Amino acid sequence: MRILEDVQTVMWRDWIVLRRRLAKFILSRMVTPILYLVAFGWGLGRSITLDSGTYLDFLVPGIIALNTMNVSYMSAITVHAEKIYHKSLEIYLAAPIEPTAFVAGKILSAVIRAFISTALILLTAALFDAHLNFIFNAGFFVTIFLNSTIFAAVGFCAAMRVKTFEELSQVNTYFLMPMSFLCGTFFSTSQLPDFVRFFVNLLPLTHAGEILRNGINATSLMILILYAAVLIKLSCREFKNLAK
Numbered sequence: 001m002r003i004l005e006d007v008q009t010v011m012w013r014d015w016i017v018l019r020r021r022l023a024k025f026i027l028s029r030m031v032t033p034i035l036y037l038v039a040f041g042w043g044l045g046r047s048i049t050l051d052s053g054t055y056l057d058f059l060v061p062g063i064i065a066l067n068t069m070n071v072s073y074m075s076a077i078t079v080h081a082e083k084i085y086h087k088s089l090e091i092y093l094a095a096p097i098e099p100t101a102f103v104a105g106k107i108l109s110a111v112i113r114a115f116i117s118t119a120l121i122l123l124t125a126a127l128f129d130a131h132l133n134f135i136f137n138a139g140f141f142v143t144i145f146l147n148s149t150i151f152a153a154v155g156f157c158a159a160m161r162v163k164t165f166e167e168l169s170q171v172n173t174y175f176l177m178p179m180s181f182l183c184g185t186f187f188s189t190s191q192l193p194d195f196v197r198f199f200v201n202l203l204p205l206t207h208a209g210e211i212l213r214n215g216i217n218a219t220s221l222m223i224l225i226l227y228a229a230v231l232i233k234l235s236c237r238e239f240k241n242l243a244k
Helices: 002-020 022-047 055-076 079-084 089-094 099-127 140-161 165-182 194-200 204-214 218-241
Strands: none
Touching (some): 002 022, 002 099, 022 099, 079 140, 079 165, 099 218, 140 204, 140 218
């Protein structure tokens, strides 16, 4: 199908860029997880006991969910530079390529980066003697894919909407950062007050962490699928609006 060829073309272009910067990408992706594992897993975690196991074992799935959010988002917002500074989006709009294929290619490229980053975290966690049994859960790869897709689409929509690079930081401040700390990355959401937990349970990162730790469940899976579907549709609409 033509649309699949178009998606492959967009992904291949991004893969060439990533391949040239792969060493830097790998090193940069390992810094934050190592700091989390040392500070929270070895430092704070030594004084915390859980019924389900060590705090380190609780922490690793949360770090993976958090990292896929950040990596996919940061990968997708580079479209903003292509729109504002490089003006290369105008070439895509003029090229015989489906707008949907361009969006899909950009999002899937971000998903690939998130999977690479996840593999690095698993390797690092293994060196810290964390138990990685959760990777054999049925929902592990599905959750990584959906969570990465969701936040890649968030990044793409943000890149299309804002006019300056500085405005992108507002998305991180008001949307990503609160989720980083409230959605069960470092502690169970059951410890939050009821009214806070109600809103936290509406956010996708909460459900990604839930599936990674406890296995797949229908409610969390459907919420992630719904987020992904809505945000992909919004991304396609935002990109098509550039041509108007």
